[in-house]
Amino acid sequence: MNELAGKIISGDIRSIARGITVIENDDDGSVLLLKELYRHTGKAYLIGITGPPGGGKSTLVDKLIKHYRKQKLRVGVLAVDPTSPFSGGAILGDRVRMQQHATDGGVFIRSMGSRGHLGGLALATTDAAKILDAAGYDIVIFETVGIGQSEVEVAGRVDTTVLVTVPGLGDDVQVLKAGTMEIADIFAVNKADREGVERCVIELEQLLSVKEMDQNTFLPSILQLVAKENQGVKELAAAIEKHREYLMNDGRLEAKRRARVKDEVHNIITNRLDKWARAKLTHDLETRENLEELYQKKTDPYSVALEIINQLGIEKP
Protein backbone atom coordinates (compact mmCIF):
# COMPACT_ATOMS: atom_id res chain seq x y z
CA MET A 1 0.00 0.00 0.00
CA ASN A 2 0.87 3.59 -0.72
CA GLU A 3 2.53 5.05 2.39
CA LEU A 4 0.40 8.19 2.42
CA ALA A 5 -2.81 6.14 2.12
CA GLY A 6 -1.75 4.01 5.07
CA LYS A 7 -1.08 7.02 7.25
CA ILE A 8 -4.38 8.61 6.27
CA ILE A 9 -6.26 5.47 7.25
CA SER A 10 -4.45 5.48 10.59
CA GLY A 11 -5.86 8.99 11.10
CA ASP A 12 -2.61 10.93 10.97
CA ILE A 13 -3.59 14.63 10.74
CA ARG A 14 -0.58 15.77 8.73
CA SER A 15 -1.10 13.03 6.18
CA ILE A 16 -4.77 13.89 5.84
CA ALA A 17 -3.84 17.50 5.15
CA ARG A 18 -1.20 16.40 2.66
CA GLY A 19 -3.63 14.04 0.97
CA ILE A 20 -6.13 16.84 0.44
CA THR A 21 -3.38 19.03 -1.01
CA VAL A 22 -2.43 16.24 -3.41
CA ILE A 23 -6.06 16.13 -4.52
CA GLU A 24 -6.42 19.89 -4.79
CA ASN A 25 -3.34 20.16 -6.93
CA ASP A 26 -4.52 17.21 -8.93
CA ASP A 27 -1.04 15.73 -8.63
CA ASP A 28 -0.17 12.51 -10.40
CA GLY A 29 -0.51 10.64 -7.14
CA SER A 30 -4.10 11.68 -6.53
CA VAL A 31 -5.79 8.97 -8.57
CA LEU A 32 -3.57 6.31 -7.04
CA LEU A 33 -4.31 7.62 -3.55
CA LEU A 34 -8.05 7.65 -4.12
CA LYS A 35 -8.02 4.17 -5.58
CA GLU A 36 -6.37 2.88 -2.44
CA LEU A 37 -8.65 4.75 -0.07
CA TYR A 38 -11.91 4.00 -1.81
CA ARG A 39 -12.68 0.68 -0.15
CA HIS A 40 -12.15 2.29 3.25
CA THR A 41 -14.91 4.81 2.66
CA GLY A 42 -18.65 4.74 3.27
CA LYS A 43 -18.70 4.96 7.04
CA ALA A 44 -18.85 8.73 7.43
CA TYR A 45 -22.18 10.54 7.37
CA LEU A 46 -22.07 13.52 5.02
CA ILE A 47 -23.91 16.71 5.87
CA GLY A 48 -24.22 19.77 3.65
CA ILE A 49 -24.70 23.18 5.26
CA THR A 50 -25.54 25.66 2.55
CA GLY A 51 -27.34 28.91 1.86
CA PRO A 52 -26.81 32.54 0.91
CA PRO A 53 -24.13 34.72 2.47
CA GLY A 54 -24.87 36.38 5.78
CA GLY A 55 -26.68 33.36 7.17
CA GLY A 56 -24.16 32.62 9.90
CA LYS A 57 -23.22 29.22 8.52
CA SER A 58 -19.70 29.24 9.96
CA THR A 59 -21.01 29.93 13.45
CA LEU A 60 -23.62 27.22 13.07
CA VAL A 61 -21.06 24.69 11.90
CA ASP A 62 -18.86 25.60 14.84
CA LYS A 63 -21.70 24.86 17.28
CA LEU A 64 -22.47 21.60 15.50
CA ILE A 65 -18.83 20.56 15.83
CA LYS A 66 -19.02 21.16 19.58
CA HIS A 67 -22.28 19.24 19.79
CA TYR A 68 -20.85 16.21 18.01
CA ARG A 69 -17.59 16.35 19.96
CA LYS A 70 -19.56 15.99 23.19
CA GLN A 71 -20.83 12.71 21.76
CA LYS A 72 -17.20 11.74 21.05
CA LEU A 73 -17.83 11.80 17.33
CA ARG A 74 -14.97 12.90 15.08
CA VAL A 75 -15.90 15.73 12.74
CA GLY A 76 -14.34 16.84 9.48
CA VAL A 77 -15.37 20.14 7.89
CA LEU A 78 -14.76 21.17 4.29
CA ALA A 79 -15.46 24.88 3.95
CA VAL A 80 -16.07 25.28 0.26
CA ASP A 81 -15.49 28.71 -1.19
CA PRO A 82 -16.27 28.83 -4.89
CA THR A 83 -15.02 32.40 -5.13
CA SER A 84 -11.50 31.65 -4.04
CA PRO A 85 -9.80 31.29 -7.40
CA PHE A 86 -9.28 34.98 -6.71
CA SER A 87 -8.58 34.99 -3.00
CA GLY A 88 -6.25 32.02 -2.74
CA GLY A 89 -6.13 30.12 0.51
CA ALA A 90 -8.24 29.92 3.61
CA ILE A 91 -10.46 32.83 4.46
CA LEU A 92 -9.87 34.52 7.78
CA GLY A 93 -12.84 33.04 9.59
CA ASP A 94 -11.67 29.53 8.83
CA ARG A 95 -8.20 30.19 10.06
CA VAL A 96 -9.60 31.44 13.36
CA ARG A 97 -11.77 28.35 13.64
CA MET A 98 -8.92 26.05 12.80
CA GLN A 99 -6.80 27.52 15.56
CA GLN A 100 -9.65 27.09 18.00
CA HIS A 101 -9.81 23.38 17.32
CA ALA A 102 -6.09 22.95 16.63
CA THR A 103 -5.43 20.90 19.72
CA ASP A 104 -8.44 18.64 19.16
CA GLY A 105 -7.45 15.71 16.95
CA GLY A 106 -11.14 14.87 16.58
CA VAL A 107 -11.80 17.95 14.48
CA PHE A 108 -10.38 18.66 11.05
CA ILE A 109 -11.28 21.86 9.19
CA ARG A 110 -10.15 22.72 5.72
CA SER A 111 -11.04 25.48 3.27
CA MET A 112 -11.21 24.53 -0.36
CA GLY A 113 -11.36 26.77 -3.41
CA SER A 114 -11.89 26.16 -7.07
CA ARG A 115 -9.26 24.34 -9.07
CA GLY A 116 -10.25 26.58 -11.91
CA HIS A 117 -11.79 24.11 -14.28
CA LEU A 118 -15.23 22.74 -14.91
CA GLY A 119 -16.49 20.65 -12.04
CA GLY A 120 -13.05 20.74 -10.46
CA LEU A 121 -14.19 21.98 -7.09
CA ALA A 122 -17.03 19.49 -6.90
CA LEU A 123 -14.63 16.69 -7.62
CA ALA A 124 -11.99 17.91 -5.20
CA THR A 125 -14.41 18.28 -2.30
CA THR A 126 -15.94 14.87 -2.96
CA ASP A 127 -12.46 13.37 -2.95
CA ALA A 128 -11.41 15.29 0.16
CA ALA A 129 -14.48 13.92 1.91
CA LYS A 130 -13.29 10.43 0.99
CA ILE A 131 -9.98 11.11 2.66
CA LEU A 132 -11.74 12.21 5.85
CA ASP A 133 -14.08 9.24 5.61
CA ALA A 134 -11.22 6.78 5.20
CA ALA A 135 -9.39 8.50 8.07
CA GLY A 136 -12.24 7.62 10.38
CA TYR A 137 -14.17 10.86 10.76
CA ASP A 138 -17.74 9.99 11.70
CA ILE A 139 -19.26 13.16 10.32
CA VAL A 140 -18.10 15.17 7.34
CA ILE A 141 -19.68 18.59 6.91
CA PHE A 142 -19.60 20.43 3.58
CA GLU A 143 -20.04 24.10 4.37
CA THR A 144 -20.71 26.06 1.18
CA VAL A 145 -21.41 29.71 0.64
CA GLY A 146 -23.65 30.05 -2.28
CA ILE A 147 -26.94 30.11 -3.89
CA GLY A 148 -27.64 28.55 -7.19
CA GLN A 149 -25.47 25.98 -8.78
CA SER A 150 -23.03 25.47 -5.93
CA GLU A 151 -25.92 24.77 -3.62
CA VAL A 152 -27.55 22.27 -5.88
CA GLU A 153 -24.21 20.64 -6.49
CA VAL A 154 -23.47 20.14 -2.83
CA ALA A 155 -26.88 18.57 -2.27
CA GLY A 156 -25.96 15.91 -4.77
CA ARG A 157 -22.88 14.99 -2.80
CA VAL A 158 -24.13 14.65 0.78
CA ASP A 159 -26.59 12.54 2.72
CA THR A 160 -28.45 15.38 4.45
CA THR A 161 -28.70 18.95 3.20
CA VAL A 162 -29.38 21.78 5.64
CA LEU A 163 -30.37 25.07 4.09
CA VAL A 164 -29.51 28.00 6.34
CA THR A 165 -31.49 31.16 5.77
CA VAL A 166 -32.17 34.32 7.78
CA PRO A 167 -35.14 36.64 8.16
CA GLY A 168 -35.20 39.72 5.96
CA LEU A 169 -33.54 38.49 2.79
CA GLY A 170 -36.25 40.27 0.86
CA ASP A 171 -37.86 39.48 -2.45
CA ASP A 172 -35.04 37.35 -3.68
CA VAL A 173 -36.04 34.74 -1.12
CA GLN A 174 -38.46 33.67 -3.78
CA VAL A 175 -35.53 32.72 -5.95
CA LEU A 176 -33.90 31.00 -3.04
CA LYS A 177 -37.01 28.95 -2.50
CA ALA A 178 -37.54 27.94 -6.06
CA GLY A 179 -34.19 26.32 -6.26
CA THR A 180 -33.84 24.98 -2.78
CA MET A 181 -37.24 23.48 -2.18
CA GLU A 182 -36.12 20.28 -3.82
CA ILE A 183 -32.71 20.06 -2.23
CA ALA A 184 -33.24 21.01 1.42
CA ASP A 185 -33.89 18.21 3.88
CA ILE A 186 -33.94 20.72 6.72
CA PHE A 187 -34.55 24.46 6.72
CA ALA A 188 -32.60 26.26 9.45
CA VAL A 189 -33.80 29.81 9.97
CA ASN A 190 -30.82 31.32 11.77
CA LYS A 191 -30.70 34.68 13.57
CA ALA A 192 -34.26 33.93 14.59
CA ASP A 193 -34.13 36.74 17.14
CA ARG A 194 -34.35 39.16 14.23
CA GLU A 195 -37.43 40.89 12.99
CA GLY A 196 -39.33 39.06 10.28
CA VAL A 197 -38.69 35.53 11.52
CA GLU A 198 -42.41 34.67 11.59
CA ARG A 199 -42.86 35.78 8.00
CA CYS A 200 -39.82 33.80 6.95
CA VAL A 201 -41.12 30.63 8.61
CA ILE A 202 -44.62 31.10 7.18
CA GLU A 203 -43.18 31.51 3.70
CA LEU A 204 -41.20 28.32 4.07
CA GLU A 205 -44.29 26.51 5.34
CA GLN A 206 -46.31 27.73 2.38
CA LEU A 207 -43.57 26.57 0.12
CA LEU A 208 -43.56 23.10 1.64
CA SER A 209 -47.34 22.90 1.54
CA VAL A 210 -47.31 22.86 -2.25
CA LYS A 211 -44.68 20.15 -2.40
CA GLU A 212 -46.00 16.97 -3.87
CA MET A 213 -46.04 14.43 -1.11
CA ASP A 214 -46.72 10.78 -0.78
CA GLN A 215 -46.03 8.47 2.13
CA ASN A 216 -42.43 8.01 1.02
CA THR A 217 -41.63 11.71 0.87
CA PHE A 218 -39.57 13.21 3.64
CA LEU A 219 -41.15 16.37 5.01
CA PRO A 220 -38.35 18.83 5.75
CA SER A 221 -38.40 20.43 9.19
CA ILE A 222 -38.24 24.18 9.59
CA LEU A 223 -36.14 25.07 12.61
CA GLN A 224 -35.51 28.42 14.26
CA LEU A 225 -32.01 28.98 15.57
CA VAL A 226 -29.81 31.59 17.13
CA ALA A 227 -26.58 29.74 16.48
CA LYS A 228 -24.46 32.43 18.13
CA GLU A 229 -26.28 31.76 21.41
CA ASN A 230 -26.28 28.01 20.80
CA GLN A 231 -30.09 28.07 20.58
CA GLY A 232 -31.60 25.38 18.42
CA VAL A 233 -28.34 23.59 17.67
CA LYS A 234 -29.33 20.44 19.56
CA GLU A 235 -32.66 20.47 17.71
CA LEU A 236 -30.84 20.77 14.42
CA ALA A 237 -28.66 17.77 15.25
CA ALA A 238 -31.84 15.86 16.15
CA ALA A 239 -33.44 16.83 12.83
CA ILE A 240 -30.35 15.62 10.98
CA GLU A 241 -30.55 12.35 12.90
CA LYS A 242 -34.24 12.06 12.01
CA HIS A 243 -33.41 12.46 8.33
CA ARG A 244 -30.62 9.92 8.65
CA GLU A 245 -33.06 7.41 10.15
CA TYR A 246 -35.48 8.08 7.29
CA LEU A 247 -32.71 7.33 4.81
CA MET A 248 -31.72 4.16 6.64
CA ASN A 249 -35.20 2.74 6.02
CA ASP A 250 -36.07 0.88 2.84
CA GLY A 251 -32.52 1.14 1.56
CA ARG A 252 -32.88 4.84 0.74
CA LEU A 253 -29.38 5.78 1.88
CA GLU A 254 -27.92 2.93 -0.14
CA ALA A 255 -29.86 4.01 -3.23
CA LYS A 256 -28.84 7.63 -2.76
CA ARG A 257 -25.19 6.70 -2.41
CA ARG A 258 -25.29 4.41 -5.43
CA ALA A 259 -26.70 7.21 -7.56
CA ARG A 260 -23.94 9.40 -6.21
CA VAL A 261 -21.22 6.97 -7.23
CA LYS A 262 -22.58 6.97 -10.75
CA ASP A 263 -22.59 10.77 -10.79
CA GLU A 264 -19.05 10.67 -9.59
CA VAL A 265 -17.89 8.51 -12.46
CA HIS A 266 -19.65 10.98 -14.76
CA ASN A 267 -17.92 13.91 -13.12
CA ILE A 268 -14.50 12.35 -13.32
CA ILE A 269 -14.95 11.65 -16.98
CA THR A 270 -16.25 15.08 -17.93
CA ASN A 271 -13.60 16.72 -15.79
CA ARG A 272 -10.85 14.77 -17.55
CA LEU A 273 -12.33 15.41 -20.97
CA ASP A 274 -12.62 19.09 -20.20
CA LYS A 275 -9.02 19.33 -19.07
CA TRP A 276 -7.85 17.43 -22.08
CA ALA A 277 -9.92 19.53 -24.46
CA ARG A 278 -8.75 22.77 -22.88
CA ALA A 279 -5.10 21.86 -23.11
CA LYS A 280 -5.55 20.87 -26.71
CA LEU A 281 -7.68 23.85 -27.60
CA THR A 282 -5.56 26.53 -26.02
CA HIS A 283 -2.83 25.48 -28.38
CA ASP A 284 -5.12 24.95 -31.37
CA LEU A 285 -6.94 28.23 -30.96
CA GLU A 286 -3.78 30.27 -30.60
CA THR A 287 -2.31 28.86 -33.76
CA ARG A 288 -5.45 29.12 -35.84
CA GLU A 289 -5.51 31.19 -38.93
CA ASN A 290 -9.21 31.80 -38.68
CA LEU A 291 -9.04 33.45 -35.27
CA GLU A 292 -8.72 36.81 -36.98
CA GLU A 293 -11.60 35.84 -39.24
CA LEU A 294 -13.61 35.10 -36.14
CA TYR A 295 -12.85 38.53 -34.68
CA GLN A 296 -13.83 40.10 -37.98
CA LYS A 297 -17.09 38.11 -37.86
CA LYS A 298 -16.29 36.43 -41.16
CA THR A 299 -16.88 33.19 -39.33
CA ASP A 300 -18.63 32.49 -36.02
CA PRO A 301 -17.83 30.71 -32.73
CA TYR A 302 -20.00 27.69 -33.53
CA SER A 303 -18.35 27.06 -36.87
CA VAL A 304 -14.88 27.29 -35.33
CA ALA A 305 -15.87 25.11 -32.36
CA LEU A 306 -17.42 22.38 -34.47
CA GLU A 307 -14.45 22.40 -36.81
CA ILE A 308 -12.07 21.87 -33.89
CA ILE A 309 -14.24 19.14 -32.41
CA ASN A 310 -14.08 17.34 -35.73
CA GLN A 311 -10.32 17.32 -35.43
CA LEU A 312 -10.27 15.85 -31.94
CA GLY A 313 -10.46 12.35 -33.25
CA ILE A 314 -13.56 11.27 -31.36
CA GLU A 315 -16.13 9.14 -32.99
CA LYS A 316 -19.07 11.49 -33.35
CA PRO A 317 -19.83 14.21 -30.87
Next chain:
Amino acid sequence: MNELAGKIISGDIRSIARGITVIENDDDGSVLLLKELYRHTGKAYLIGITGPPGGGKSTLVDKLIKHYRKQKLRVGVLAVDPTSPFSGGAILGDRVRMQQHATDGGVFIRSMGSRGHLGGLALATTDAAKILDAAGYDIVIFETVGIGQSEVEVAGRVDTTVLVTVPGLGDDVQVLKAGTMEIADIFAVNKADREGVERCVIELEQLLSVKEMDQNTFLPSILQLVAKENQGVKELAAAIEKHREYLMNDGRLEAKRRARVKDEVHNIITNRLDKWARAKLTHDLETRENLEELYQKKTDPYSVALEIINQLGIEKP
Protein backbone atom coordinates in the same frame (compact mmCIF):
# COMPACT_ATOMS: atom_id res chain seq x y z
CA MET B 1 -31.36 33.56 -45.02
CA ASN B 2 -33.18 31.64 -42.37
CA GLU B 3 -36.62 33.18 -41.95
CA LEU B 4 -36.42 33.36 -38.16
CA ALA B 5 -33.02 35.06 -38.32
CA GLY B 6 -34.39 37.66 -40.71
CA LYS B 7 -37.34 38.44 -38.45
CA ILE B 8 -35.08 38.68 -35.42
CA ILE B 9 -32.84 41.18 -37.18
CA SER B 10 -35.91 43.22 -38.10
CA GLY B 11 -36.66 43.37 -34.35
CA ASP B 12 -39.84 41.29 -34.31
CA ILE B 13 -40.60 40.59 -30.64
CA ARG B 14 -42.27 37.22 -31.15
CA SER B 15 -39.39 35.98 -33.27
CA ILE B 16 -36.88 37.13 -30.67
CA ALA B 17 -38.75 35.17 -28.01
CA ARG B 18 -38.94 32.15 -30.28
CA GLY B 19 -35.25 32.41 -31.08
CA ILE B 20 -34.33 32.36 -27.40
CA THR B 21 -36.56 29.32 -26.89
CA VAL B 22 -34.81 27.56 -29.77
CA ILE B 23 -31.51 28.27 -28.02
CA GLU B 24 -32.73 27.23 -24.61
CA ASN B 25 -34.02 23.93 -25.91
CA ASP B 26 -30.83 23.52 -27.87
CA ASP B 27 -32.90 22.59 -30.89
CA ASP B 28 -31.25 21.54 -34.10
CA GLY B 29 -31.87 24.94 -35.54
CA SER B 30 -29.99 26.79 -32.84
CA VAL B 31 -26.51 26.54 -34.32
CA LEU B 32 -27.77 27.54 -37.74
CA LEU B 33 -29.60 30.50 -36.25
CA LEU B 34 -26.57 31.69 -34.33
CA LYS B 35 -24.33 31.33 -37.34
CA GLU B 36 -26.62 33.62 -39.29
CA LEU B 37 -26.97 36.19 -36.57
CA TYR B 38 -23.34 36.37 -35.55
CA ARG B 39 -22.20 38.99 -38.05
CA HIS B 40 -25.07 41.23 -36.94
CA THR B 41 -23.81 41.33 -33.37
CA GLY B 42 -21.33 43.53 -31.55
CA LYS B 43 -23.35 46.73 -31.37
CA ALA B 44 -25.07 46.17 -28.03
CA TYR B 45 -23.37 47.14 -24.79
CA LEU B 46 -23.51 44.30 -22.27
CA ILE B 47 -23.99 45.05 -18.58
CA GLY B 48 -23.93 42.48 -15.79
CA ILE B 49 -25.89 43.19 -12.61
CA THR B 50 -24.94 40.62 -10.03
CA GLY B 51 -24.65 39.99 -6.30
CA PRO B 52 -26.12 38.01 -3.44
CA PRO B 53 -29.86 37.60 -2.92
CA GLY B 54 -31.74 40.35 -1.13
CA GLY B 55 -29.81 43.11 -2.85
CA GLY B 56 -32.77 44.48 -4.74
CA LYS B 57 -31.28 43.77 -8.15
CA SER B 58 -34.64 43.44 -9.93
CA THR B 59 -35.77 46.84 -8.68
CA LEU B 60 -32.48 48.38 -9.70
CA VAL B 61 -32.68 46.87 -13.17
CA ASP B 62 -36.21 48.16 -13.50
CA LYS B 63 -35.06 51.70 -12.72
CA LEU B 64 -32.16 51.37 -15.14
CA ILE B 65 -34.58 50.29 -17.87
CA LYS B 66 -36.63 53.44 -17.26
CA HIS B 67 -33.49 55.57 -17.28
CA TYR B 68 -32.32 54.18 -20.62
CA ARG B 69 -35.78 54.35 -22.15
CA LYS B 70 -35.87 58.10 -21.48
CA GLN B 71 -32.77 58.27 -23.67
CA LYS B 72 -34.63 56.30 -26.33
CA LEU B 73 -32.28 53.36 -25.95
CA ARG B 74 -33.69 49.88 -26.43
CA VAL B 75 -33.03 47.57 -23.50
CA GLY B 76 -32.97 43.78 -23.30
CA VAL B 77 -32.82 42.03 -19.95
CA LEU B 78 -31.83 38.43 -19.35
CA ALA B 79 -32.75 37.49 -15.80
CA VAL B 80 -30.56 34.49 -15.14
CA ASP B 81 -31.73 32.10 -12.47
CA PRO B 82 -29.29 29.25 -11.99
CA THR B 83 -31.66 27.54 -9.55
CA SER B 84 -34.50 27.12 -11.98
CA PRO B 85 -33.88 23.58 -13.20
CA PHE B 86 -36.24 22.96 -10.29
CA SER B 87 -38.68 25.82 -10.65
CA GLY B 88 -39.22 25.78 -14.39
CA GLY B 89 -40.13 29.01 -16.08
CA ALA B 90 -40.09 32.64 -15.15
CA ILE B 91 -40.17 33.59 -11.52
CA LEU B 92 -43.04 35.73 -10.36
CA GLY B 93 -41.14 39.00 -10.14
CA ASP B 94 -40.11 38.75 -13.75
CA ARG B 95 -43.59 38.08 -14.94
CA VAL B 96 -44.80 41.19 -13.14
CA ARG B 97 -42.01 43.20 -14.70
CA MET B 98 -42.69 41.81 -18.13
CA GLN B 99 -46.32 42.84 -17.95
CA GLN B 100 -45.30 46.30 -16.87
CA HIS B 101 -43.22 46.77 -20.00
CA ALA B 102 -45.41 44.62 -22.24
CA THR B 103 -46.61 47.51 -24.36
CA ASP B 104 -43.12 48.96 -24.78
CA GLY B 105 -41.43 47.39 -27.81
CA GLY B 106 -38.16 48.93 -26.67
CA VAL B 107 -37.92 46.63 -23.66
CA PHE B 108 -37.50 42.88 -23.74
CA ILE B 109 -37.25 40.87 -20.52
CA ARG B 110 -36.65 37.17 -20.34
CA SER B 111 -35.93 34.75 -17.49
CA MET B 112 -33.51 31.98 -18.24
CA GLY B 113 -32.80 28.86 -16.24
CA SER B 114 -30.25 26.11 -16.47
CA ARG B 115 -30.39 23.71 -19.37
CA GLY B 116 -29.14 21.16 -16.93
CA HIS B 117 -25.72 20.43 -18.29
CA LEU B 118 -22.26 21.77 -17.71
CA GLY B 119 -21.89 25.33 -18.88
CA GLY B 120 -25.29 25.14 -20.53
CA LEU B 121 -26.74 28.21 -18.90
CA ALA B 122 -23.65 30.29 -19.60
CA LEU B 123 -23.84 29.33 -23.23
CA ALA B 124 -27.59 29.90 -23.51
CA THR B 125 -27.44 33.38 -21.98
CA THR B 126 -24.51 34.38 -24.15
CA ASP B 127 -26.42 33.21 -27.19
CA ALA B 128 -29.64 34.90 -26.08
CA ALA B 129 -27.69 38.15 -25.73
CA LYS B 130 -26.56 37.71 -29.31
CA ILE B 131 -30.17 37.49 -30.43
CA LEU B 132 -31.02 40.71 -28.61
CA ASP B 133 -27.87 42.33 -29.97
CA ALA B 134 -28.71 41.33 -33.56
CA ALA B 135 -32.29 42.51 -33.01
CA GLY B 136 -30.99 46.00 -32.34
CA TYR B 137 -31.19 46.35 -28.57
CA ASP B 138 -28.65 48.99 -27.53
CA ILE B 139 -28.19 47.69 -24.01
CA VAL B 140 -28.37 44.10 -22.86
CA ILE B 141 -28.45 43.54 -19.10
CA PHE B 142 -27.59 40.19 -17.54
CA GLU B 143 -29.26 40.10 -14.15
CA THR B 144 -27.96 37.18 -12.10
CA VAL B 145 -28.73 36.09 -8.60
CA GLY B 146 -25.73 34.48 -7.19
CA ILE B 147 -22.49 34.56 -5.44
CA GLY B 148 -19.58 32.46 -6.44
CA GLN B 149 -19.25 30.80 -9.75
CA SER B 150 -22.31 32.27 -11.44
CA GLU B 151 -21.09 35.74 -10.59
CA VAL B 152 -17.62 35.19 -11.92
CA GLU B 153 -19.05 33.58 -15.02
CA VAL B 154 -21.28 36.51 -15.83
CA ALA B 155 -18.39 38.94 -15.46
CA GLY B 156 -16.61 37.08 -18.22
CA ARG B 157 -19.51 37.60 -20.56
CA VAL B 158 -20.30 41.31 -20.24
CA ASP B 159 -18.59 44.63 -20.85
CA THR B 160 -19.32 46.20 -17.46
CA THR B 161 -20.04 44.33 -14.23
CA VAL B 162 -22.02 46.00 -11.45
CA LEU B 163 -21.91 44.26 -8.11
CA VAL B 164 -24.98 45.04 -6.02
CA THR B 165 -24.59 44.64 -2.30
CA VAL B 166 -26.49 45.85 0.76
CA PRO B 167 -25.50 46.93 4.27
CA GLY B 168 -25.64 44.29 6.96
CA LEU B 169 -24.74 41.14 5.07
CA GLY B 170 -22.49 40.24 7.99
CA ASP B 171 -19.32 38.24 8.15
CA ASP B 172 -19.83 36.51 4.86
CA VAL B 173 -19.24 39.81 3.12
CA GLN B 174 -15.63 38.84 3.45
CA VAL B 175 -16.26 35.96 1.14
CA LEU B 176 -18.20 38.20 -1.18
CA LYS B 177 -15.27 40.55 -1.37
CA ALA B 178 -12.63 37.98 -1.98
CA GLY B 179 -14.32 36.73 -5.09
CA THR B 180 -15.77 39.93 -6.42
CA MET B 181 -12.92 42.35 -6.00
CA GLU B 182 -11.52 41.28 -9.32
CA ILE B 183 -14.75 41.18 -11.24
CA ALA B 184 -16.65 44.31 -10.17
CA ASP B 185 -16.23 47.43 -12.26
CA ILE B 186 -18.76 49.23 -10.10
CA PHE B 187 -19.93 48.54 -6.55
CA ALA B 188 -23.55 49.55 -5.99
CA VAL B 189 -24.46 49.62 -2.31
CA ASN B 190 -28.24 49.45 -2.52
CA LYS B 191 -30.73 50.06 0.31
CA ALA B 192 -28.28 52.73 1.45
CA ASP B 193 -30.91 54.13 3.80
CA ARG B 194 -30.30 51.13 6.00
CA GLU B 195 -28.13 51.01 9.07
CA GLY B 196 -24.54 50.01 8.45
CA VAL B 197 -24.13 51.66 5.07
CA GLU B 198 -21.04 53.63 6.18
CA ARG B 199 -19.33 50.48 7.38
CA CYS B 200 -20.19 48.69 4.17
CA VAL B 201 -18.71 51.52 2.07
CA ILE B 202 -15.58 51.74 4.24
CA GLU B 203 -15.04 48.01 3.90
CA LEU B 204 -15.31 48.25 0.14
CA GLU B 205 -12.90 51.20 0.12
CA GLN B 206 -10.40 49.24 2.20
CA LEU B 207 -10.77 46.37 -0.16
CA LEU B 208 -10.06 48.57 -3.16
CA SER B 209 -7.11 50.23 -1.43
CA VAL B 210 -5.17 46.97 -1.47
CA LYS B 211 -5.89 46.39 -5.15
CA GLU B 212 -2.74 46.58 -7.19
CA MET B 213 -3.03 49.61 -9.38
CA ASP B 214 -1.12 51.16 -12.21
CA GLN B 215 -2.14 53.94 -14.56
CA ASN B 216 -4.03 51.49 -16.75
CA THR B 217 -6.15 50.03 -13.96
CA PHE B 218 -9.76 51.09 -13.72
CA LEU B 219 -10.66 52.12 -10.20
CA PRO B 220 -14.18 50.86 -9.49
CA SER B 221 -16.60 53.43 -8.11
CA ILE B 222 -18.56 52.73 -4.95
CA LEU B 223 -22.05 54.14 -5.25
CA GLN B 224 -24.83 54.42 -2.69
CA LEU B 225 -28.33 53.83 -3.96
CA VAL B 226 -31.89 53.49 -2.83
CA ALA B 227 -33.14 51.97 -6.05
CA LYS B 228 -36.72 51.75 -4.79
CA GLU B 229 -36.78 55.54 -4.46
CA ASN B 230 -34.86 55.97 -7.70
CA GLN B 231 -31.96 57.48 -5.73
CA GLY B 232 -28.55 57.00 -7.29
CA VAL B 233 -29.80 55.35 -10.48
CA LYS B 234 -28.68 58.23 -12.69
CA GLU B 235 -25.28 58.14 -11.00
CA LEU B 236 -25.05 54.41 -11.63
CA ALA B 237 -25.78 54.92 -15.32
CA ALA B 238 -23.09 57.61 -15.37
CA ALA B 239 -20.60 55.25 -13.72
CA ILE B 240 -21.41 52.59 -16.31
CA GLU B 241 -20.85 55.17 -19.04
CA LYS B 242 -17.53 56.14 -17.43
CA HIS B 243 -16.41 52.52 -17.49
CA ARG B 244 -17.52 52.18 -21.09
CA GLU B 245 -15.41 55.22 -22.03
CA TYR B 246 -12.45 53.69 -20.22
CA LEU B 247 -12.88 50.51 -22.24
CA MET B 248 -13.18 52.43 -25.50
CA ASN B 249 -9.69 53.86 -24.96
CA ASP B 250 -6.58 52.03 -26.12
CA GLY B 251 -8.66 49.25 -27.66
CA ARG B 252 -9.57 47.74 -24.28
CA LEU B 253 -13.14 46.90 -25.24
CA GLU B 254 -11.94 45.26 -28.43
CA ALA B 255 -9.37 43.21 -26.49
CA LYS B 256 -11.96 42.22 -23.89
CA ARG B 257 -14.41 41.11 -26.53
CA ARG B 258 -11.78 39.17 -28.44
CA ALA B 259 -10.86 37.27 -25.29
CA ARG B 260 -14.55 36.61 -24.80
CA VAL B 261 -14.97 35.15 -28.27
CA LYS B 262 -12.13 32.74 -27.56
CA ASP B 263 -13.76 31.72 -24.27
CA GLU B 264 -16.94 31.18 -26.15
CA VAL B 265 -15.36 28.76 -28.59
CA HIS B 266 -13.95 26.95 -25.56
CA ASN B 267 -17.35 26.82 -23.92
CA ILE B 268 -19.10 25.53 -27.01
CA ILE B 269 -16.54 22.77 -27.37
CA THR B 270 -16.59 21.64 -23.76
CA ASN B 271 -20.36 21.86 -23.69
CA ARG B 272 -20.63 19.63 -26.78
CA LEU B 273 -18.05 17.20 -25.46
CA ASP B 274 -19.87 17.02 -22.17
CA LYS B 275 -23.21 16.34 -23.83
CA TRP B 276 -21.68 13.74 -26.05
CA ALA B 277 -19.86 12.05 -23.19
CA ARG B 278 -22.97 12.05 -21.03
CA ALA B 279 -25.13 10.49 -23.70
CA LYS B 280 -22.51 7.85 -24.29
CA LEU B 281 -21.83 7.24 -20.63
CA THR B 282 -25.39 6.98 -19.47
CA HIS B 283 -25.74 4.02 -21.76
CA ASP B 284 -22.29 2.59 -21.01
CA LEU B 285 -22.65 2.90 -17.27
CA GLU B 286 -26.07 1.30 -17.17
CA THR B 287 -24.92 -1.69 -19.12
CA ARG B 288 -21.68 -2.16 -17.24
CA GLU B 289 -21.01 -5.34 -15.41
CA ASN B 290 -18.68 -3.66 -12.99
CA LEU B 291 -21.29 -1.22 -11.70
CA GLU B 292 -22.16 -3.69 -8.99
CA GLU B 293 -18.46 -4.14 -8.31
CA LEU B 294 -18.23 -0.40 -7.92
CA TYR B 295 -21.06 -0.36 -5.40
CA GLN B 296 -19.37 -3.18 -3.52
CA LYS B 297 -16.16 -1.15 -3.53
CA LYS B 298 -14.30 -3.90 -5.38
CA THR B 299 -13.34 -1.22 -7.84
CA ASP B 300 -13.40 2.58 -7.56
CA PRO B 301 -14.86 5.52 -9.51
CA TYR B 302 -11.49 6.55 -10.95
CA SER B 303 -10.74 3.12 -12.33
CA VAL B 304 -14.17 2.89 -13.95
CA ALA B 305 -13.95 6.44 -15.32
CA LEU B 306 -10.51 5.99 -16.83
CA GLU B 307 -11.52 2.69 -18.35
CA ILE B 308 -14.51 4.30 -20.05
CA ILE B 309 -12.43 7.24 -21.26
CA ASN B 310 -10.05 4.79 -22.87
CA GLN B 311 -12.96 3.40 -24.85
CA LEU B 312 -14.11 6.77 -26.13
CA GLY B 313 -11.75 6.65 -29.05
CA ILE B 314 -10.00 9.92 -28.36
CA GLU B 315 -6.29 10.23 -28.85
CA LYS B 316 -5.02 10.61 -25.31
CA PRO B 317 -6.95 12.41 -22.64
